[in-house]
Amino acid sequence: MSIKPLKVGLIGSGAISYTYLNTLTSGFAAVEVVGCSDLIPERSKARAELFGIRQMTTEEILADPEIELVVNTTQLWNHHHVTKAALEAGKHVYSEKAMDHTWEGAKENYELAKKKGLLLGAAPDCYMGSAWQTARKLVDDGYIGQPLIAYSMCMRGYSSHERGPLPEGFVLDPMMGARGTTITYDMGGYYINVLINLFGAVKRVSGYSQVFTGDREYYNTKNPNYGKKIPAEGGENVMLGALEFENGVYASLVLCSEAFSPEVPRVDIYGTEGHLSLPDPNYFGGWGNDVIILQRKGNGTESFKVPFTHGFSDTDPSIMPKSGKGEPCHNSWRGIAVVDMAYAIRRGRKPRSSAELALHTVEIIDAIDRSNEDNRVHTMISRPERPAPLKPGYYGSVNVMEASLDT
Numbered sequence: 001m002s003i004k005p006l007k008v009g010l011i012g013s014g015a016i017s018y019t020y021l022n023t024l025t026s027g028f029a030a031v032e033v034v035g036c037s038d039l040i041p042e043r044s045k046a047r048a049e050l051f052g053i054r055q056m057t058t059e060e061i062l063a064d065p066e067i068e069l070v071v072n073t074t075q076l077w078n079h080h081h082v083t084k085a086a087l088e089a090g091k092h093v094y095s096e097k098a099m100d101h102t103w104e105g106a107k108e109n110y111e112l113a114k115k116k117g118l119l120l121g122a123a124p125d126c127y128m129g130s131a132w133q134t135a136r137k138l139v140d141d142g143y144i145g146q147p148l149i150a151y152s153m154c155m156r157g158y159s160s161h162e163r164g165p166l167p168e169g170f171v172l173d174p175m176m177g178a179r180g181t182t183i184t185y186d187m188g189g190y191y192i193n194v195l196i197n198l199f200g201a202v203k204r205v206s207g208y209s210q211v212f213t214g215d216r217e218y219y220n221t222k223n224p225n226y227g228k229k230i231p232a233e234g235g236e237n238v239m240l241g242a243l244e245f246e247n248g249v250y251a252s253l254v255l256c257s258e259a260f261s262p263e264v265p266r267v268d269i270y271g272t273e274g275h276l277s278l279p280d281p282n283y284f285g286g287w288g289n290d291v292i293i294l295q296r297k298g299n300g301t302e303s304f305k306v307p308f309t310h311g312f313s314d315t316d317p318s319i320m321p322k323s324g325k326g327e328p329c330h331n332s333w334r335g336i337a338v339v340d341m342a343y344a345i346r347r348g349r350k351p352r353s354s355a356e357l358a359l360h361t362v363e364i365i366d367a368i369d370r371s372n373e374d375n376r377v378h379t380m381i382s383r384p385e386r387p388a389p390l391k392p393g394y395y396g397s398v399n400v401m402e403a404s405l406d407t
């Protein structure tokens with residue numbers, strides 16, 4: 001069935017805008033990018049020229065009656081006011097993660113979107129990728145029996161990074177961090193959204209978090225700050241959450257940027273009949289050697305490397321990088337939730353990356369912090385529906401994969 005393309009304007013033409021524009025201009029029938037803006041005009045000019053769209057100001061995007069949806073790829077601390085301005089201008093919004101760096105701010109924009117009858121979604125949308133939709137199918141089809149317990153773990157050692165101080169917007173550096181600008185809000189969403197995709201909403205949350213300000217220094221000799229002390233300030237950078245899902249599954253969420261560790265992303269799901277070892281939730285699937293390993297009860301333990309059942313993988317050859325040089329994640333599908341929102345708007349159905357999901361993700365991080373402060377278990381207020389699965393078996397061209405969203 002044909003579809004009238006949803007006209008999109010992008011605000012914030014920095015690093016990750018490349019990946020979004022690469023996705024959204026790759027031939028989807030449901031979206032048409034009109035233009036992009038940035039406070040630094042050279043940035044929006046470069047993106048506009050590369051992707052054949054208009055260089056605009058933020059004010060022009062908000063005032064353009066043709067633009068129905070704004071993609072907000074500004075830095076985390078700008079998400080709130082840019083999203084609010086776009087909602088007030090009557091635009092649907094899809095924001096980079098997190099939707100906000102406070103529960104209160106997220107709730108305010110959530111209410112505003114509801115009041116105005118507009119869709120509001122937020123990254124990450126990696127859960128819509130091949131690995132995570134395959135995992136979803138395995139769980140839903142009973143391959144691990146009844147899921148009981150899971151862990152989702154992001155270990156990073158920022159002091160060992162080559163980069164630094166990290167570029168503005170790459171909100172990783174404890175030096176930059178007020179509450180909400182460190183690993184918890186920056187990376188938590190990836191590790192939470194994949195669990196919600198598998199199990200649905202979270203019911204109760206408790207946990208611990210701290211701002212580790214121990215004696216740290218940059219110890220990677222390639223880092224320009226090598227040998228310098230990392231200032232003892234910042235937001236939460238060590239967090240352990242206990243999540244109880246409405247379907248009864250328990251999960252532990254570990255987010256830490258201060259240990260000695262090469263990046264160790266892990267998501268494991270244990271069920272009554274089997275165990276799933278899943279790849280890095282920062283990707284859609286297929287990056288590096290990331291695979292899904294399924295271990296099942298058999299004659300002893302049987303172990304399988306599971307082929308992906310769905311399209312939208314990181315290594316899919318049908319999306320070609322426009323610049324051919326080392327742009328971030330050039331083959332990833334960040335932004336397909338925007339295409340999904342276009343279908344939701346045009347077909348009158350619910351979006352997968354809903355405002356409730358975006359709010360829930362922020363509430364979980366916030367609830368862990370609160371639990372740490374008040375020694376209480378928090379009953380979640382937001383209750384998103386589990387995002388609908390994509391249809392399996394749709395590989396190949398952009399439009400073939402797009403059909404798996406058209407439900």
Ligand SMILES: NC(=O)c1ccc[n+]([C@@H]2O[C@H](COP(=O)([O-])OP(=O)(O)OC[C@H]3O[C@@H](n4cnc5c(N)ncnc54)[C@H](O)[C@@H]3O)[C@@H](O)[C@H]2O)c1
Pocket residue numbers: 011012013014015016017037038039040043058073074075076078082096097098167168169170171186328
């Ligand atoms: N860089 C990555 O690899 C990466 C990956 C995934 C997600 N993200 C997320 O994407 C978001 C942006 O990150 P980034 O790395 O692209 O940051 P960035 O600093 O490279 O880009 C952000 C841009 O937004 C612009 N901006 C800020 N306020 C604006 C406004 N009111 N109007 C117009 N432009 C405005 C800034 O000038 C800047 O160019 C963050 O939420 C980040 O967590 C980044």
